[in-house]
Amino acid sequence: MSYSKKLSLFLIFDLVIVWISIYSSYYFRFDERIPSFYLQQCLTLCLVSTVVFTASMFYFKLYNRIWQYASIGEMISITKATIWSCVISFILTCLITNRIVPLHVFVRTFETTLLLLGGFRFAWRIYADSYRKIVPTQLKALIIGAGGGGSTVAKKLKGNKDSKVYPVAFIDDNALKHRQEVFGLPVLGNRDKIVEVVAKHGIDEIIIAMPSVSKREISKIIEICKTTSASLKIIPRIDDLITGKLTYNEIRNVEVEDLLGRDPVKLDLGGIAGFITGKTVLVTGAGGSIGSELCRQIARFDPLTLLLLGHGENSIYSIEMELSRRFPTLKLETVIADVQDERRIDEVFRMYRPEVVFHAAAHKHVPLMERNPSEAIKNNVFGTKNVADSADRYGAGKFVMISTDKAVNPTSVMGATKRIAEMYVQSMNSSSTTKFVAVRFGNVLGSRGSVIPRFKEQIAMGGPVTVTDPKMIRYFMTIPEAAQLVLQAGMFAEGGEIFILDMGKPVLIVDLAKDLIRLSGFESDVDIDIVFTGIRPGEKLYEELLMEEEGLATTQHKRIFIGKPINLSRASLELAIKQLEKLVDEDPTIIRDGLKHLVPTFQNEHVS
Structure with missing residues (x-):
């Protein structure tokens, strides 16, 4: 039925209700015998109410509502419309007929009109709810x-x-x-x-x-x-x-995040604002999973300028567009640069003079870095050194490096290079006015190249889902959770610390695979097979968050801990890194030996 037909039917029905309410009020007031004068007054009131009620119902938009979904709001509107209509109609009728409308008539008309108007509409709602039953396809x-x-x-x-x-x-x-x-x-x-x-x-x-x-x-x-x-x-x-x-x-x-049962991070918003608000903040690797989330979190604290630095133009463009849309007053500067380019990084620092630096740029894929160890060194070691040196040279207040649990007793090239980066950042603190710290945590759910997106792709293709080993265990946290705790750790930074984030309980990767299969509506080993492929080069069965000599201390935040600073000689490290620089074009075996010299705990046992 068209809107105009529905409107006409509703309007006629409502006016009939109003007329019945008025006439019945006079009828019962005068014991079924209405005197001629009051009969004329009754007709006058009906005519006046026709105009007033119609105008009132349109004013309160009672013909623009879908009564199948009527609720308290609609009842309030009906009540308002009825009150105003009755009051105005009765006042006008008294003036026209020059005699007061009996109070009993006024009260009874209001009650009857409200009851019938509301009752009719809510009866329709009750009918719709009661008689719409489940159909076979639902x-x-x-x-x-x-x-x-x-x-x-x-x-x-x-x-x-x-x-x-x-x-x-x-x-x-x-x-x-x-x-x-x-x-x-x-x-x-x-x-x-x-x-x-x-x-x-x-x-x-x-x-x-x-x-x-x-x-x-x-x-x-x-x-x-x-x-x-x-x-x-x-x-x-x-x-x-x-x-x-x-x-x-x-x-x-x-989603898998719901299965982990991790409550939201509680932040010291005032403390974080104290070292970010009104400052020029640089994020390297700003287009990556962690880097882009850091930018989203930082933008909330109103920095003077947020510098988005990354090597990939598409990812930097994407985060720039998102932040511009969500934070229209935020001053953004996008910088396309490679952290391996020492001269370019120096130029960026000289131009913008960032006061806070979050260094998230890194090569992080373990198997890829095993096959390309020289690239891991160039990006993770030399790149970190370039950014850290520039932060020191141009007087940044704080430098926060994003590290990984794979840096602890590393078994992979990636882990070893991140450990060297940690060591260099720690060594800077003794000779710099900049407060250098690193934040170490495990796997991040949903980050690029991580296990969750890979499992989802395999499930979408019908399987099998590949797991390296039935005993493999990993720590997990969400991307926003990691970024928020990094900001909180940056607030605590006094220089030289390695902050360790509470990763919660470790998770068996095979259980994670089964959960994802189940949440996708399938049954593992029935609809989707799980296949064990064996540990890949550089991988561990389990990850560690702390080295033996680091110890562990608490902070004001229950989910952030501190590994006590280790005294490292910056001069000795710079010399060792220069020697490592000479090895990057050598055979991978020689490169690994060079890493072993710098990181004695490096055990590369799974090299094929």
Whole structure:
């Protein structure tokens, strides 16, 4: 039916309600015998109300609403429209007829009109809710959480006839809600009933709708849900809802990040702002996974200028466009440069004089660097030295290098080069006014070339998913989590420290693969095979975050620790690095021997 036809029907129906309300009020006021004068007044009131009610209903936009989704807001609008219409109509009628309309008539007309107008509209809503049943093509959904988030999801799904999913029940840990109904759906018990309910009701999809619950609790619920055959969805966390980043409507797939159960990082916002706000900040490797996230986090603290330095023009262009859109008042400078180019890096520092430097540029792929050890040295060692020397030369206040757990007792060329970079940065602190520190952490979920995107690609292709060894263990954290903790560590920097981030519990890579297969709607070793390929050159079964001689001290932040500074001679290191420079064009075996000389703990056992 067209809008104009619907409008005409609604308008006629509403006016009939108004006339009936007025006439019935006079009828019962005068015990079924309306005196002739009041009968004329009744007709006058009907005519006046026709005009006034019509204008009022349009003014409060009651004909622009979809009553199938009516709620408290619509009821308030009906009440306002009825009050104003009755008051104005009765005043005008008193003036026209020169006699007061009986108070009983006024009150009864208001009550009857409000009851019938609201009742008619909400009856339509109740009818739509009650008679729209699940159809065979729709998936049955179980909603975890019968609070505000869950009820909103249920309302949206029940009200959308085109939805592929229809809710059939709730699960909630609050015992007071058990055996109750929310939007006509039963609350069938607590989380211990999830498996039973899924099996009994043939649930196809579980929606976790608990935005205010901690990630740790969400992780526990996901572990239970994983034992069922239902696919898993989740609504956004409360902080995403508050900031407007996401809405209740954006039900998403459960990701590996949800399985880790890591709560959001709590930052000392004032302290971070103290060393970033109003400063010129340089981020090297700004187009990379960590570098770009650092830029996003830094931009929140209103730096004077944010310098985006990177070797790849496409990635730098991409982060520049994103930041320009999200932070329109932020002053950005994009610099295409290679950290290996000493003269170019010196030129950048001389031109912009950055006060804070985050050095994230690095070659990080272990197998690739095993095959190209000279490139790992050029970028990770010489590149770091170039940036650190320029920071010292031009008086930067703080220099924060992004390191890796692979630098501890390294078994790979990449790890050994990052350890040398750490050593050089630490050695700078004794002879420089710049505060040099390194921040060391493990694997980052979703970073380029990391295991998660590779697993997802393999699953999308139908498998197999390749895992190097069933015993391989890794620490993981999210990209925003890592970037935020790097900023926090930078605030603590006094010079010479290596900050170690709390990576939580280590994860078996094979379990990670199984979880990803399950979350993709498949069953491991049934739909998607897992194949073990053997440890690659330079890889470890497990990673370490701390060397024996470093010790460990706490900081003001419970998830950041300090490895105590080790006294290193800058002059000796510079000499050793010059000797290493002479080896970069030599045979890989000779290069590894040179790395071993600088990093005695380097054990390159898996070279093929």
